[in-house]
Amino acid sequence: MRGYALSLTNLLPPSHLSIDIKFKSFAFSIAATHSLIPTPKPSLLLSTHHSKSNSHFSFSVAAQQQVQPGEEENIQLVSSIKTDYNDILIVDTPKARMLLLDSSYSVHSVLYHGSKWTCSYWDEFASLPAIVPKGPIAILGLGGGTAAHLMLDLWPSLQLDGWEIDQILIDKVRDYFGLSDLEKTTEDGGVLNIHVGDVFVPSKDFHERYAGIVVDLFADGKVLPQLQEVNTWLQLEERLMANGRFMVNCGGVGGGPSARDESTHPETLWSGKSWLSNPAMKALSKAFPGQVSWKRMPKENGANFMALTGPLPDLNSWSASVPSPLSQSVKNWRPL
The missing domain is CATH 3.40.50.150 (Vaccinia Virus protein VP39)
Structure with a gap:
């Protein structure tokens, strides 16, 4: 969340997280608040799962429809924490670092490797x-x-x-x-x-x-x-x-x-x-x-x-x- 306190309801902390974040329309375009990379590609689905017995998130990007084998992107969890205002996830992709916030896991910020421009x-x-x-x-x-x-x-x-x-x-x-x-x-x-x-x-x-x-x-x-x-x-x-x-x-x-x-x-x-x-x-x-x-x-x-x-x-x-x-x-x- 940005700039103003709203109560967080029905929000699981990262230690119990199991969410699906849809990537639609083009590569790393999250179906949330912000779009990322303007390169047309098939729809993707990012799944993140975490259990009490595992100290690390497991990130994978799998094709929903047209993505061919071998076209998956690697996504790495950099940091995760729950605060009074946010569930914070910071992830790295081969192209950018992204900040995901609150129960929607919307992309609130992106920093591309090697460029300050975002095409957004x-x-x-x-x-x-x-x-x-x-x-x-x-x-x-x-x-x-x-x-x-x-x-x-x-x-x-x-x-x-x-x-x-x-x-x-x-x-x-x-x-x-x-x-x-x-x-x-x-x-x-x-x-x-x-x-x-x-x-x-x-x-x-x-x-x-x-x-x-x-x-x-x-x-x-x-x-x-x-x-x-x-x-x-x-x-x-x-x-x-x-x-x-x-x-x-x-x-x-x-x-x-x-x-x-x-x-x-x-x-x-x-x-x-x-x-x-x-x-x-x-x-x-x-x-x-x-x-x-x-x-x-x-x-x-x-x-x-x-x-x-x-x-x-x-x-x-x-x-x-x-x-x-x-x-x-x-x-x-x-x-x-």
Whole structure:
């Protein structure tokens, strides 16, 4: 879970874990909150089992249908722990390290071996510094720091504040996702400052502090219910400086995993009004009427709804100020 405490019910600790995590549509695309690698492949099924008598998880990826013998991927458990807020699994694949959280075992962060780009919505957050005033940017729902890694790589003087509620999660990602490196000031003055706490608790210390706020808050595979309320956005807006903006990962249809949207009629999924099926998008449109833009990530990149507050930027200028592939993807924003 990211950024806010919700009670964990019907959740077995890792020592009694027996779960199935479905990989659908393409390699390592988890049928949960986030999609990973945009390389078309047959559907896969990751099964993890653990018993009291065995001190290690056994991970295997088996083909459901079209996968031929010998095409299985090796997945290695790096760390697992149950906290007051999360069931935390960190796994390695031949291509990436992944952070899986809460009872849905959604992928909340991914760090590819040799690249900070993900070909998913995390990359979009790195375009935000180009269209906000000079000043610090907050990430609500830091997770394993996927977005923070790329943002500081592209904007080495950027001041980032990352928020998470789970101290144990932060300790883990410092060790396994390189967050401790981001906490060291760069030669250009950029740095990640980590805050452990509830992002929804009002604080005078952060009044009008941020030029931009990235919002990526999920629990049990769905956008937090607080983000479906207009008042939440009006309260969070108090942390933005003049002309500041939110950029938000709103998830899929209904605020849940995009990979489960297949049950919805295709015309609804990709129409110009498809955002109406997303509760966080609807709340944003009511909180900031006439001041919200949106886009939907391509199917091969996860199909998440994304929202941006403030006037629609000049897309050509925005495109010219960011590197490829962002220079193309920012042109897909449109007003509600």
